[in-house]
Amino acid sequence: MARAPGGGARRRGGRRDAGEAVRKGPWMAEEDAVLLEHVRVHGPRDWSSIRSKGALQRTGKSCRLRWVNKLRPNLKTGCKFSAEEERVVIELQAQFGNKWARISTYLPGRTDNDVKNFWSTRQKRLARLLRAPLRARSSKIRNTNTKAPVSSVDSAMGSCQDHAPFVGSSSGGQCCQAAPLMEYQDAARISHDQICSGFLSFEQPLPLQAAAPASDAEASSSNAAHQMAPELPFYQHPYQLMDFPDMTGRCSIGPGFVGPSTMDYHPYEELIPIVQPVLMTMPFFGIDCARGPVKAEARDDFFDDLPPDMFDSLDQLPPSTRNSL
DNA sequence: AAAGTACTCAACCGCTCTGAA
DNA sequence: CTTCAGAGCGGTTGAGTACTT
Numbered sequence: 456m457a458r459a460p461g462g463g464a465r466r467r468g469g470r471r472d473a474g475e476a477v478r479k480g481p482w483m484a485e486e487d488a489v490l491l492e493h494v495r496v497h498g499p500r501d502w503s504s505i506r507s508k509g510a511l512q513r514t515g516k517s518c519r520l521r522w523v524n525k526l527r528p529n530l531k532t533g534c535k536f537s538a539e540e541e542r543v544v545i546e547l548q549a550q551f552g553n554k555w556a557r558i559s560t561y562l563p564g565r566t567d568n569d570v571k572n573f574w575s576t577r578q579k580r581l582a583r584l585l586r587a588p589l590r591a592r593s594s595k596i597r598n599t600n601t602k603a604p605v606s607s608v609d610s611a612m613g614s615c616q617d618h619a620p621f622v623g624s625s626s627g628g629q630c631c632q633a634a635p636l637m638e639y640q641d642a643a644r645i646s647h648d649q650i651c652s653g654f655l656s657f658e659q660p661l662p663l664q665a666a667a668p669a670s671d672a673e674a675s676s677s678n679a680a681h682q683m684a685p686e687l688p689f690y691q692h693p694y695q696l697m698d699f700p701d702m703t704g705r706c707s708i709g710p711g712f713v714g715p716s717t718m719d720y721h722p723y724e725e726l727i728p729i730v731q732p733v734l735m736t737m738p739f740f741g742i743d744c745a746r747g748p749v750k751a752e753a754r755d756d757f758f759d760d761l762p763p764d765m766f767d768s769l770d771q772l773p774p775s776t777r778n779s780l
Numbered sequence: 781a782a783a784g785t786a787c788t789c790a791a792c793c794g795c796t797c798t799g800a801a
Numbered sequence: 802c803t804t805c806a807g808a809g810c811g812g813t814t815g816a817g818t819a820c821t822t
Contacts (some may be wrong), residue, residue, distance in 0.1 A: 479792070503807060515807065522792070523809095535788095571811070572789060583786080760822060 478512040481520055484512055490518055491526055499527075524568050531564035536573050544570055 481634070482490075484742055489510050497504070502515030511518065536544070540562055547558040553573070555567035562570065 481790070516793095516809090517791075519808070524790075536820090553811065567810070576789095579786085684797080690786065762811090 477506075477514055477517075478513065479517070482525075486513065487521070487526060488780075490521060493518075494522060494526070524566050527566075530566065531569075534564075536565075536569075540565070541577075544573060548574060577711055 490513075492504065493501075493505050493510060499519075502522075504515075504520045505511050505518050506513060506515060524530075543561055544558060547561060551557055553571075553574075555571040559570045561566050667703040739743075
């Protein structure tokens, strides 16, 4: 991603070429070269000495960050997360929480920043997906009658995000339920906190191996983090079913609901037979639970954006859930 | 083609942790 | 035991790019 040199310094109020001032913003190739030379000579440590010696007008923090995120060997820069990597992140996030540095130790070539960015993007995408189908149905598919004012949808979502503490998997709809103007589909939406908590997770433990350090230098620099890795295998998650207050016993979501991007690997047509019964139980898809089979007119771009694994677990649904279908 | 929106990613900030003095 | 500096981490921001309308 090309960016004008110094742009970051401008936007963050940093000053360039101002004597002893600390330089901020995007790194120049020459600076990278200096930093690489420092690492070659001293190893990935003594970051502060780079500035104290006058080699760079960068803080030690900045130097370390640059090394870790961009200059370290064996990084998968410019490479999107694979489906397996996504699985790993999702599983580990559910287990560890937002311990990105720790999670990244399980993903060779990925930095904590990579993982953090991936997760953040995924959260945004999920939040948007959970909202978009409802709006799309309001305007395109359902088309009339029960118009749910978009403003109410937004405000309801906002109220969930802003005021509802996460207290567990069964509480997700409560704050939404309080929104007076929402349709029940809207009320059934998953709260932001549920998403952020890693609530949407896999039930299967992953066959993970602790990533070996890419180099001796890297091993020493992230030794503490790598020591965490042997804690595998994970405990096996119990099913964490989403339930919705106003659809108790009828609509819940089984395990295996994950980020959408892995859907890229499955053609939509393959999913139709299994998607239909699932949709009937997933109110946040914008599908009316009581109205019978879903027509194929359901937005295929939406399905394209869902993970194939999401449907893998259907055969594994707990009996109580399966009976409710 | 233009405008709007979503996505990606680099880099900053503030806080916490850790180890040496 | 306390202090302090350096290192590390997680959250956040915002520019550039890609995609959609």
